[in-house]
Amino acid sequence: MEHWFLDSEFPNCDKETARFHVIPFPLEDTVSYMGGTANGPNAIIEASSQLEQLVEGFGNPGALGIHTREPLGTEGMVEQAIAAAAEAILQAYDHGAIPVLLGGEHSVSNAAIPLLRDRLPQGEIGI
Template identity: 35%
Template sequence: MTESEALPFVFGGLEPPLSDFGNSHVLIWPVPFERTVTYGHGTREGPAAIIEASRNMELYDEEIGGETAKIGIHTLPAMNADREPEEMLRALHREAQKLVMTGKFVCMLGGEHSISAPVVRAFREEFPHLSVLQIDAHADLRDSYDGTPYSHASTMRRILEVCPAVQVGIRSLSAEEARVISRLPTRVFYAKDLTGRLDWMDKAVDSLRQDVYLTIDIDGLDSSLVPSTGTPEPGGLTWNEVLGLIRILALKRNVVGMDLVELCGSPGSNASSFLAAKLVYKTLGYIFRKLVPPLDC
């Protein structure tokens, strides 16, 4: 048995007291729901794949200058996802309401993107001036898809019913979405307009309200970096572009919660899973930078 295999099956492989609920600033919430995907499958395996990859990460972050894990990260049991979409989304909303009231930072791991909308609704109830930053290849603005308004392809349309958003990295949308997007409460930063530039990051963050929920569809990154996702799209964001945006977001805004969705945890997808785990960990480092103790020398 290797050293990593001996670690607990929780995010970062953390052990008590760092993994205890009472000592944690962060709750990792696995939600392995997959019912409305329409192309590649495997997002139900995403949360477990991210947690497994995270057990093999170095916990020291050279950019932060310490171990973000020292703030305490508790991994919740995976939510029961064997439900029909509408029932699942109601259950997600109820559970999210409870988690928001703990006062801890909630990071949900999906799972397909439809799970984000009811969670955002719960955060909006606690933070009246909430806005959403979406990193994604797809606009997800269809009013309904395959006969349901609760599809992963409709999640941002449902979110915009409760709060405004900024959408970054978009490079795939339907004619239906293109017709209505200018009339919706969202500002879109298309991937084609971002290449070779940095000024867009501040503009995107400055378009958000003070309280922000961050939703990351892993296909927002270029498909060469993350091929293990349901609908991989070429022409996406680079690793450093995504980190740069989140770094500025954490500096300028109050990030109240987040999710990372649409990773397909299929066999042989270690690179994609590791990137997703590292992205979650880096994001937590930016958000909690002031609380991370410096390295003991």
């Protein structure tokens, strides 16, 4: 992988030990105005090299490990792509990591619904 999230500050950790799993999801299928949302995850990752690792009042969360996986494929039906992203989110959660889904279009957030619905206590979150 050429670039990963915060590559100027941290190595790309193993998924087994990283506290954060960055999941690039370059979906561009349901946009209604112009295009280019598929470039969003890569643009965020490249821009992250300009960020600093310290977060005022929170210490250095990146020191807990960040794993950036390869971008998800988005070929085929939108439903299949969202299901693959949902599976990646659940895998990160099952590793004890905080999943961070990077997308460009609004429908990528649908991939997080199974985790929110099935793994968090009822009433803790509203959708």
